[in-house]
Amino acid sequence: MYLDEDKIERSGLRQGDIISNVHLLGAINLNAILYSSPASSPNQYSSWSVPVPPKFGDAIVLSHSCEIALENKIKVTSIILAPLRDIHAATDRSRVEELIDSNLIDRSHLQASYLKYFYLPPNIVLEYSRGAVADFSKCFSTRKQSYEILLKNKVAQLSEDAISSMALKLALYFHRIDVIAVA
Amino acid sequence: MSDPAEDFHDTRSRSSNVIAFPLHDTTSSSDAKLEALMLDVLADPQVENRLKGIVESAILDAWVKTRLFSDEPRDDPFDAIYVSELKSDKIKASDISRILLYRNISDLSGKIKFDDGWDE
Numbered sequence: 001m002y003l004d005e006d007k008i009e010r011s012g013l014r015q016g017d018i019i020s021n022v023h024l025l026g027a028i029n030l031n032a033i034l035y036s037s038p039a040s041s042p043n044q045y046s047s048w049s050v051p052v053p054p055k056f057g058d059a060i061v062l063s064h065s066c067e068i069a070l071e072n073k074i075k076v077t078s079i080i081l082a083p084l085r086d087i088h089a090a091t092d093r094s095r096v097e098e099l100i101d102s103n104l105i106d107r108s109h110l111q112a113s114y115l116k117y118f119y120l121p122p123n124i125v126l127e128y129s130r131g132a133v134a135d136f137s138k139c140f141s142t143r144k145q146s147y148e149i150l151l152k153n154k155v156a157q158l159s160e161d162a163i164s165s166m167a168l169k170l171a172l173y174f175h176r177i178d179v180i181a182v183a
Numbered sequence: 184m185s186d187p188a189e190d191f192h193d194t195r196s197r198s199s200n201v202i203a204f205p206l207h208d209t210t211s212s213s214d215a216k217l218e219a220l221m222l223d224v225l226a227d228p229q230v231e232n233r234l235k236g237i238v239e240s241a242i243l244d245a246w247v248k249t250r251l252f253s254d255e256p257r258d259d260p261f262d263a264i265y266v267s268e269l270k271s272d273k274i275k276a277s278d279i280s281r282i283l284l285y286r287n288i289s290d291l292s293g294k295i296k297f298d299d300g301w302d303e
Contacts, residue, residue, distance in 0.1 A: 027301060066272075075269070077260035089299040099295060105285060116292035137292075138301065143260055171282050176290060 016158030026138030078141040084132040
């Protein structure tokens with residue numbers, strides 16, 4: 001699923017790149033944001049803060065490679081990321097096995113899958129001994145000025161096949177027919 | 184102390200550059216002829232193309248000046264200009280077919296929970 005170390009593109013970001021130790025901004029609690037206003041303009045917010053420690057962790061690039069290609073400067077306005085979650089934190093082990101088995105939906109034409117998550121197997125540069133999942137429901141974006149920071153923290157890159165499988169799952173996560181999952 | 188009424192005066196106006204716009208029909212027979220002549224000239228495809236070229240050049244000139252000589256940085260990803268400059272993405276029929284093939288798939292995501300604080 002991952003490219004070998006010597007095949008990783010170091011000069012640019014691509015869809016499916018794993019970024020290590022980045023500030024994870026997904027799933028922000030809007031109720032927890034504190035807004036400040038200057039005394040002269042009480043109706044205008046000048047700054048905001050969140051009174052909790054920042055959460056740092058790993059993330060995967062969801063933006064299409066074309067969208068963030070440096071040579072395509074017009075399109076590079078922001079980079080979409082999804083945080084990785086340690087599969088070890090899953091509360092039901094049997095579900096984990098089911099999730100892993102149904103991960104690559106394009107390989108076995110499945111009728112059901114865990115569309116919100118894309119499973120990433122263990123990798124020597126990542127700390128997840130049993131693998132991790134990219135959580136599409138907690139995606140966020142950073143501005144293009146963050147490009148260098150993200151590139152500097154790029155530690156792994158998915159293969160073309162894996163990127164295609166992830167993109168399909170991401171598309172279906174939003175596009176699937178709205179049916180309540182069977183409990 | 185100044186008269187508040189003076190605040191409503193346009194102090195930039197000068198009698199020499201104020202154009203008194205007539206509110207009644209001022210068209211005379213000579214004006215009508217001139218107007219008809221102008222319309223005839225403008226209806227000429229060659230003149231129309233020439234005028235079109237002049238307008239397009241002016242727009243291009245303004246665009247180049249804005250893009251190349253403007254000191255204003257354009258780094259706002261929510262700026263409408265980014266949208267205006269985008270080109271449509273090509274969509275392959277095979278990609279759509281591939282997604283539609285799985286559109287009836289059931290999502291089991293709700294069956295799994297993670298004890299890592301993200302879902303609180």
